[in-house]
Structure formats: structure tokens, C-alpha cells
Amino acid sequence: HNIWNHIPLAKPDPILSIIEEFNRDGNPQKINLSVGAYRDESGKPFILPSIKQASKILFDQESDKEYTSINGSLDYNRLVKQFLFGGFKSGKFFIEQDRIVLAQSLSGTGALKLSGEFLKNWNFKNSNEIFIPSSTWANHYNIFKNCGLKISQYSYIKNNSLDLTNLLKDLNQIPLKSSILFHACCHNPTGLNPTRDEWLEILKIVSERELIPIVDLAYQGFESGNLQQDLYLVEMICNKIANDEISTALICQSFAKNMGLYGERIGSISIITQNSNQTFNIESQLKKTIRSIYSSPSIHGSKLVEIVLSNDEIYQNWQNDVAKMSSRIKKMRFELFNLLNSMDNNLNWNHLIQQNGMFCFTGLSEQQILKLKNEYSIYSTLDGRFSISGINMQNIKYLAESINKVIN
Numbered sequence: 001h002n003i004w005n006h007i008p009l010a011k012p013d014p015i016l017s018i019i020e021e022f023n024r025d026g027n028p029q030k031i032n033l034s035v036g037a038y039r040d041e042s043g044k045p046f047i048l049p050s051i052k053q054a055s056k057i058l059f060d061q062e063s064d065k066e067y068t069s070i071n072g073s074l075d076y077n078r079l080v081k082q083f084l085f086g087g088f089k090s091g092k093f094f095i096e097q098d099r100i101v102l103a104q105s106l107s108g109t110g111a112l113k114l115s116g117e118f119l120k121n122w123n124f125k126n127s128n129e130i131f132i133p134s135s136t137w138a139n140h141y142n143i144f145k146n147c148g149l150k151i152s153q154y155s156y157i158k159n160n161s162l163d164l165t166n167l168l169k170d171l172n173q174i175p176l177k178s179s180i181l182f183h184a185c186c187h188n189p190t191g192l193n194p195t196r197d198e199w200l201e202i203l204k205i206v207s208e209r210e211l212i213p214i215v216d217l218a219y220q221g222f223e224s225g226n227l228q229q230d231l232y233l234v235e236m237i238c239n240k241i242a243n244d245e246i247s248t249a250l251i252c253q254s255f256a257k258n259m260g261l262y263g264e265r266i267g268s269i270s271i272i273t274q275n276s277n278q279t280f281n282i283e284s285q286l287k288k289t290i291r292s293i294y295s296s297p298s299i300h301g302s303k304l305v306e307i308v309l310s311n312d313e314i315y316q317n318w319q320n321d322v323a324k325m326s327s328r329i330k331k332m333r334f335e336l337f338n339l340l341n342s343m344d345n346n347l348n349w350n351h352l353i354q355q356n357g358m359f360c361f362t363g364l365s366e367q368q369i370l371k372l373k374n375e376y377s378i379y380s381t382l383d384g385r386f387s388i389s390g391i392n393m394q395n396i397k398y399l400a401e402s403i404n405k406v407i408n
């Protein structure tokens, strides 16, 4: 007899199912603006030249495929710690004082999962209630829900702008000592980020309400074009921790986008502690958690990252690769803005150029997005988010004309 008949079909992932539909579409003018992965001027994925360089070195020098440590390669952990925290004073101080637990993770998703497990396991006051922005990467909800956390939302966007008033109002009502998730830069899906001054207002409440910040750093380098500059939120939080205004923070970092290492699943989780004893204990617990989920992480991506971060020339080439990707995206953002402005419509498109990063939140309605898909073979998520790197000089005119038709 059948034992699994009671299992219903799961709802397909909204983004992955759009890609399947796109692949089946025979229209030669079709455009895919759904996937959050970089595409070059000809619409193709590619391997960053700096990563090719690192791959050649790795091919020549790799001597074994042994397991790495439970929390990842120790060289990787040391180098990534230096990369994330070694560029500013408070971070350097935490490295010297051994106040950062860092573990290699299965990309950003794996880091978020480990954060969720950590918050749940160590249930510090209200740490198992996590607040996420009211518009956020859809998987945040899935990940934290599977960790058994209670998920609540705070206001984020209104009329295509950051809704700072309601954001601050909501934060002021969060139960003391809860967890709160922030996007470090290039907010997904809105592309809207608080300014430095607005972050100071937000962090003041984090401090007053003793919240635990979880920082999702998935697009480092795509906002300013500079890897170190995009660490501004991490630096601001570390400064507050150094001043005893905030107690701790969890940083979930990914090399998927900025190194183009999507499928290598490589990133890190960092937890800032108050002293080296906490570091020692927390690291042991994190290892215990990792051991029970996947024993130890994969080694290919971490070896590539180690080469990039330990070789000055390759690091500089990588920084240049990131600057190129981010500037092509910025260029497409402005081109689209100019084209839409020059067309016969009365809409205000300023929000397109006020946003940052890989995505542009168009403000188009679900109905207009469906029309773009059904009549023009332009695919994006139903919330009106475009992944800008799917735009290039060959398809931008067709895209702008199609948008102009669906809004008129």
C-alpha cells in the first residue's frame, strides 16, 4: 500500500519557476530579468578573470582532496576575517582581541541557516524572535522558519522610497533583546538602503532595545564598486560594539555574487563576542551544529578564495572585476531611466536611479509584470523587481518600449 499519498505538491520557488518558463519561451527577443546573478554585456554568465587566474594556480598546486576542518579551512577563516574586519579600527581591535568567531559556510544561505540555529539554540531572552524587513529576499522567511524562529516584519518601503518613519516606529516597538536582520548594502529586492545618518538613527534603537543584529552581506562591492567601502554597515555596528552600545552581531557573508562563485557555495558566518572565552565556547558550539548538519564544508571555493585574498595582485584584479560589474549595472540603470524619461509617459522614474545594487524595484504592478511576460517575453518576479544585469545595449530599447506600452 501507498504510504506517501498524503504528501501534497510543494509550491514551486517563485524565482526558479520563472526561469523554467523563460527557458521554454521561443521568442528570440525574450529577456530574463528574474535571476540575481551577473550577466555580461552579451547576456551571458562568465567566470571573473581574477578567479580564472586563481583557478590556474589552484590546478597546479592542489595536492589533495582531504576533508577540511568542521568550521572550514583555517587559512580561509583567517583570511576572510582579515578581509571583512581588518580594514577598519574596531574590526582590527576585535581580531587582535580574538573577539570574532568565523566559520566557513555554504554561501550566504548556509551562513543564515547557522545564524538561525545559533539564535534558536542559545535562546538569549527574545533572540528566537527575528524581525526581517517587510520586503526581503523570500528565502529569509523559509530559512528562519525551518530553524524554529518566530518571524516578524518591520516596515521598509512606501511609494518606491525607504519608509524611514514607519521603520523607526516599528523598531521602537520590537521586544527587548530580539534579533533583527539588516541587508548590509544593495537591499534585495528594493535596492533601497538607509543613508549613513539614517543607519545611525536605526542603530541607536538597536542599542536602546538591546537587539541582536544579523547582517546579510550578499552583494558586497555592488553598491559603491569598492569591496571595502561596502562594509560600511559592518563597520558602523562594530564601532558601536567597541563602544559597548551594542553587545554582539552576526555577519552572514557570501562570495557568490562578488566572486561569481555561485555554485561553489562559499561564504562565512561571523559572530562578534565580548571576550576570547566567549569566542572559544561559541566556536565549539558552532562546530557541533555544523557537524550534525553537513560535517564539514566543501573545499574548492575556499581554496580559490584563499588564493585571491592572499595574493595582492589577484586581489587587485578581483577588485577591478567587481568595479566593472557594478559599473555596467549602474550604466544600464541610468540608460533605462533615460529611455523611459524620454518616452511618452507621465510617470516619475527617479526611484530607478536612487536605488543601488543588482536590482531595481520598478514599482510596476503584478498585472503589468504579467503583461510584460505574456505579451513581450520579459520575465521578472511578480513584485516588480528587475535584475539589472539581464539588461544590455542589445535589449534595452525593446525593454523600455515594452514597459512604456504596458503602463500606457
Ligand code: PMP
Residues within 6 Å of the ligand: 036, 106, 107, 108, 109, 110, 137, 183, 188, 216, 218, 254, 255, 256, 262, 267
Ligand atoms: N541574501 C540575499 C539578500 C540574497 O539575495 C541571496 C541570494 N540571492 C543570499 C542571501 C544567499 O545567496 P547564496 O546562498 O547564493 O550566497
